[in-house]
Amino acid sequence: MSFATSLRQEAQSIFDSIWQHPFVQGLAKGELPREVIIHYVQQDTQYLNTYCKVYGMALAKAHTQAQMRAFYERIGLLLDGELVPHQNLCQVAGASYEAVRQKAAELAPTAHHYARHMLSVAQQGTLGEIVAVVLPCHWIYVDIAKQIVDESHPAANHPFYDWISFYASDRMQAGLNELITMLDELAASSGELDSYLMKSAFLDSCRLEYQFFDMAYKLERWEPTPRTLPDIPPLPDADRVLERRDRPNDASLSDTRGLSDTRSLPALGGSRDV
C-alpha cells in the first residue's frame, strides 16, 4: 500500500465525519444559511492566502526543478482559480463577492489555528511535511464534490452547482493525483521519523478541515474578548492586507451589513502585510 493510501485509511473516520457535517450536507442539499456562507467565505479567503504562501515555501524547499514548476503552477491556479466556488457561495447568499472579501473579518480561532499549523510546518518542516500538510485540503474537497455527484447527480440548477463542478473537475483530480504522487515519492526516501512527521502533519490538517466547516457552521468567533489592534499609518502603495483583514471601509457593504455580525475592529488606516 502506498504511503498516501495508508494516510487516507487512517483518516477515514475524519473524512466520514466531514461528509456528515451539516455544512457539507447543506452544500449537498443546496441549503446553507446566508450568514454561515458569508462567514465561511470571509475566513476561507484568508485561508487561501495562507495556503498560497505555503506553496511558495514548498517551492523554496523543492529538490528539483520539476517540483518548483509544480508549485509555481499551483500558485498561479490558486490566485486565479478559487474565485469560482467563492463567487458561487456569495451569489447564493445574495451578497456581492467583492463586498464580502473587503469586509474586515478577524480570523476566527479555528481558521487562526489552521493557518498557524500550516505556516509552522512550512517554516520548520521538510518538503515532505509541507506536501502532507496541504494534501488534506485538496483531497477532502475533491472527495466531497465527487460524493455529491455520485449520490445526487446535481443538475445545473443546483444552487452550488459551480462549487461542486469546480472541485469534482478532472483538473482538480489531476492536481490531487500530482500531490499524492509527490508525497509517495518523498515518503519513499524518508526515514521513520520523517514519515511520522508527515503523517502527523496530514492528520492534523484533516482534523482542522473538519473544524473549519464546524467553525463556519457555528459562526465561531473569538469570545468574549475582541482583540484590538493599534492604528498604523498608511503605507504608500499597499492596497490590501493579506490574511488578517482587508481595509473595511472601501466597498459598499449594503448587501452584507448585518448578515454576518462581523466584529468591527479599528481600521488599520492602510495596509500591513503579514
Ligand SMILES: Cc1ncc(C[n+]2csc(CCO)c2C)c(N)n1
Ligand atoms: C479550509 C479549506 N480547505 C480546502 C479548500 C479547498 N482548496 C483550497 S486550495 C485547494 C487546492 C487548489 O490548488 C483546494 C482544493 C478550501 N477552499 N478551504
